[in-house]
Amino acid sequence: MDRDAVLAWVESPLQLVGAAEWAEASGRTVPVAGRLTPQMSETADELVRRGARFGPMDPYMGIPWRLLAQHDHWLVGDGFSGQFRLAASVLRPRRVTFLDDGAHTHAFAATVLGDRPYSRPHVAERGATTRLAPLAFELIQRRARERRAGFFTAFDLGPHRESALGDRGFAVTRHRFAWTRATASPVTELGHRLVLGSARPVDGRMTLAHFVDWVRAIAAEGDVTYLPHRREPQEQRAAVRRIRGVHLHETTLPVELVLAGAEGRVDVFTLPSSTTTTLPLVTQGLDVRMFTAAQRPLGAVA
Template structure:
């Protein structure tokens, strides 16, 4: 005989009493969203952030974050993966639920709560897999049976904790009503990240170029033709001078080709674009191929009158390596960016006091 599962907890998951949280950060975006989660009260009164020490872009991102006014209670260490293996904080903030490290340790942990923060479009796929009750396997990846079983165990662990009201998904992505309803039906606490901490920080000086292009990793990942990508940047530079912000996985060869184009200034890798572009003003624009940054930047800078545009990838740019599912997953960003823009406009009109809820 099966016994009914107890109703999930309905208390607010934000920290109202003394508690300690830990976070494993493996990318600049995870770092930024972890700080936002802590600032919004979804971490601990003290949150220890374990930053991977073998990702060069993370060092730049951490330096940029530390230059801002951090919320109280945050500490950082650069022992990342090693610390995460032994850390036992009662609240655990996770950016990449597809990582082998998380999936290997998830069954062994007994956290009071897990908070899932954004890790790009992978967060959207994570939510879809949880609703469908599928194993947590990255889209487009080919894995063997043992790895798939590990993904199934990790998914089951998250759903079990969610049924007890112990998992929060803190995301800036517009999940849509069907996905949100499906998650909440399983007990997941879904909260919207409006970047309240970052938008309250003093803005940096504006870049002088009227157009800013946020670089895409699709060429480096072999999903689109690199020559077509360079030609696209060249066509934009004929319209106006532009600043190019590289993706952390773009190759030196591609960046060298872009730097040779008249009117293009290629920035060095550094802070997350969400931090670097806060100083843009009306009259400037941000352009990108489909990426999570277009969605997040829409939330952060479109209220300043700066349009953020995610362009569809032309059909003849795709390489055979890009599967139909992969293409659909990436191009869905265009619609998500539109939804984020509509949500930002609604938030401005209502001036809602429920930011970050």
């Protein structure tokens, strides 16, 4: 095994963007094992078009055992994954770096510090996933003590948590989507009022009726372009499409890539999500304002 070989093991478009940012920041070419979905394929194609430092890109279903065994440094998109727990327990990588998995980044940092159980937020885990948790946790802690574990993140983990992670041996490297901004192309076809879709109804965190009411209230103040979340079912998209003043724009790219090249004033409406962290970074220097469900601006960067 090549002691310096690195592999990005990613499952979502945002994780794939994080891998591209890590590759650029480190100046290294990174092969990728990416989950086999249309969204991942199109995001990968776009990142390669922009010049991402990616090596061979292998789509997979399940655990890419052969690729993981050939690489001793894993860039991991989902530290809560049962597949990661199994692969880490069996193969025991020499180094592991955790990329952002949306807002779960905070929960995972708290997990490795022992401040919460090793379980995915809002999910009742059972079976092998639970039984593997202590084995994967031990591997992560051992690599941290050896100074071979860390986070590469756009999220502010807070000075107390970052200090605690450093004391445990974890390296914490912050990034601000500099490569994503630098490689963006101008985007003008989306209009000046955008509503970001959400998987909250799918996850049971709000009803579809309440979600539709939220979109309708925004559209009542002026026409909007709606960008669906990648996990929205057709039922939710159809309900939104029926709202007067809403123009649904289908895209499989993550919103961070879509809006990095926004031109002119753009108002973005979103429910609380990881985009309230990522988009202000991606749109730094642009005339973009973000609003929560309560219509309060989170900050304008001009």
